[in-house]
Amino acid sequence: MKTFFSTLLLSSFLLAGSAAAVEVGDIYYSDKTFSSSVQSGKKAIGVVYWVSTNKDFGYIVALEEAPSTMNVFNANVHCLEYYTEGTLAGDWKLPQRIELVRLGKHRVNNATVDNYAKINAVLAKVTKANGSKATALGNKNYVANSTYPYAVNPYSGAIGGGGGNAQSSGTKYSVRCVTAF
Amino acid sequence: MTKQLFALLLTTAAFPGLAQAADEINCTASPECATLGYTQTNCPKGGIRCPFDKTKMFCVSGFGGEDFSFKNTIYQYQIVFADGSTGTYYDDKKDPIGIITYVHPNGQGNHGLIMSLDQPPVESRAFALHYCANYTTKGTKVGDWHLADIGEIGTMQNGDEIDNTTQLNTINNILKTIPGAQALGVSFSYYYSRKCSHSNAYLWVDCDVSSLSCPHNSRYDFDNSSRRYPSNYLNLGVNSKNWYYNSSSDYNPAPGCANVYDDSSYYIYGGYPFYYSSSYWSASDNPSGSTPYVVDLYQNNQTTTNSAQKGHFRCVAYL
Numbered sequence: 037m038k039t040f041f042s043t044l045l046l047s048s049f050l051l052a053g054s055a056a057a058v059e060v061g062d063i064y065y066s067d068k069t070f071s072s073s074v075q076s077g078k079k080a081i082g083v084v085y086w087v088s089t090n091k092d093f094g095y096i097v098a099l100e101e102a103p104s105t106m107n108v109f110n111a112n113v114h115c116l117e118y119y120t121e122g123t124l125a126g127d128w129k130l131p132q133r134i135e136l137v138r139l140g141k142h143r144v145n146n147a148t149v150d151n152y153a154k155i156n157a158v159l160a161k162v163t164k165a166n167g168s169k170a171t172a173l174g175n176k177n178y179v180a181n182s183t184y185p186y187a188v189n190p191y192s193g194a195i196g197g198g199g200g201n202a203q204s205s206g207t208k209y210s211v212r213c214v215t216a217f
Numbered sequence: 218m219t220k221q222l223f224a225l226l227l228t229t230a231a232f233p234g235l236a237q238a239a240d241e242i243n244c245t246a247s248p249e250c251a252t253l254g255y256t257q258t259n260c261p262k263g264g265i266r267c268p269f270d271k272t273k274m275f276c277v278s279g280f281g282g283e284d285f286s287f288k289n290t291i292y293q294y295q296i297v298f299a300d301g302s303t304g305t306y307y308d309d310k311k312d313p314i315g316i317i318t319y320v321h322p323n324g325q326g327n328h329g330l331i332m333s334l335d336q337p338p339v340e341s342r343a344f345a346l347h348y349c350a351n352y353t354t355k356g357t358k359v360g361d362w363h364l365a366d367i368g369e370i371g372t373m374q375n376g377d378e379i380d381n382t383t384q385l386n387t388i389n390n391i392l393k394t395i396p397g398a399q400a401l402g403v404s405f406s407y408y409y410s411r412k413c414s415h416s417n418a419y420l421w422v423d424c425d426v427s428s429l430s431c432p433h434n435s436r437y438d439f440d441n442s443s444r445r446y447p448s449n450y451l452n453l454g455v456n457s458k459n460w461y462y463n464s465s466s467d468y469n470p471a472p473g474c475a476n477v478y479d480d481s482s483y484y485i486y487g488g489y490p491f492y493y494s495s496s497y498w499s500a501s502d503n504p505s506g507s508t509p510y511v512v513d514l515y516q517n518n519q520t521t522t523n524s525a526q527k528g529h530f531r532c533v534a535y536l
Contacts, residue, residue: 057254088535090284093321093328112379127324133377134319134330134368143502144366145346183376193504195367201379216323 057091058084061158064096066122066165079165081120082215083158085151086138095135095216098128099162099170102211108185109203115213121165128213130181135214140190152190179209285357285536290326291317294387296395297331299356307394314354316391318372330369333532336399342509345498345530352532365533367501367510373401374514385514401514498530
């Protein structure tokens with residue numbers, strides 16, 4: 037009887053072993069793995085900020101933001117050239133509106149999702165691959181990959197923007213690159 | 218997924234007394250439910266409870282069918298068929314269910330946002346939420362679809378990407394090739410059942426303007442800088458000179474739909490009322506309040522408004 041139950045439990049583990057679901061707030065590492073808490077010996081490069089219903093795909097935000105505000109043209113270039121340990125230029129992107137609104141506080145059908153607080157709580161614990169601290173999301177406007185362009189404040193969830201997409205545009209915003217799994 | 222579900226069913230259904238039995242023989246600690254895949258506490262579409270902790274669940278979309286999944290690499294603007302395949306062109310041997318407006322950027326082309334082909338009549342936001350929550354097509358199930366949130370409806374809007382300003386036009390051109398599919402952003406009628414509730418309700422199609430009598434030859438301003446829909450976007454076979462917009466600031470006829478702020482109340486020359494709108498409900502609310510966001514697909518803007526108004530909506534599935 038013992039053997040039967042042990043075998044049953046073992047088979048359950050083996051069959052379901054690949055089901056580890058990724059959750060919002062999980063840390064993303066340079067070896068393309070995830071964990072819910074800081075793993076020593078691994079190099080963090082991002083934080084999961086949205087997952088699908090089945091938790092099998094989602095978005096990851098970088099641990100740092102561009103060194104200065106940029107117009108959307110330069111922000112787009114910055115993120116296309118951005119890379120970290122374990123990733124290459126082209127692996128990251130300037131978030132589209134669908135990706136950016138999910139990064140911060142937002143409400144869907146009158147239910148508030150405060151990702152600003154949740155993601156910043158994780159960022160406060162994470163060290164970047166170079167040993168420096170991760171950069172918190174700020175109470176400021178981050179630009180979306182869009183022509184207008186749209187900008188989102190993750191603290192308030194407010195959506196605004198403007199300034200056009202010309203390379204010469206003087207309307208600048210904060211920049212945070214994202215990637216996806 | 219199938220293997221995992223099978224394992225869960227095996228441990229849960231076939232051996233419901235497993236936890237108790239394991240305690241009795243006292244030979245091994247109960248495994249953590251999360252390790253077995255029971256990571257949820259609530260499953261709106263149904264699920265299986267962990268035998269060791271009934272508060273933990275494994276969510277499934279429902280029994281009796283396979284979950285929808287794409288059968289090939291997907292690309293933006295492709296037509297999605299019920300069998301999970303996608304293609305650039307309509308295939309009359311397959312059942313079309315939507316158009317891909319956004320590809321999940323994981324580089325694999327295996328997930329994306331599907332926009333439904335149906336354009337229901339304008340309705341309240343509550344109706345739109347309920348409609349989309351229960352929407353289904355061949356190949357998909359209830360729960361796969363939802364009312365598009367502000368980011369999702371934005372993928373149908375021109376300029377949603379820095380280097381792409383033709384999303385709406387492209388999507389509508391594709392919709393024209395699919396029998397039964399309905400275009401985005403077009404709403405016109407000679408009447409609606411409700412009266413205009415606010416002078417600034419220019420986004421909405423709930424005004425009963427059928428009883429209005431427009432002063433003939435009052436000020437016309439068809440080239441109003443913010444509204445050019447009839448000439449630019451509607452292909453009604455109507456010469457634009459037959460449309461006009463009354464922009465007189467002191468014109469406010471009973472029951473009062475049209476004034477200077479109401480710049481989408483147009484009238485066919487000769488006095489027949491006409492109303493146009495391209496505003497879409499989103500599932501998103503303004504985080505600082507309780508008013509929902511609406512997106513005007515033609516105006517390329519977004520705003521918030523009273524959810525009791527009537528507006529367009531489109532169901533989407535992010536699969």
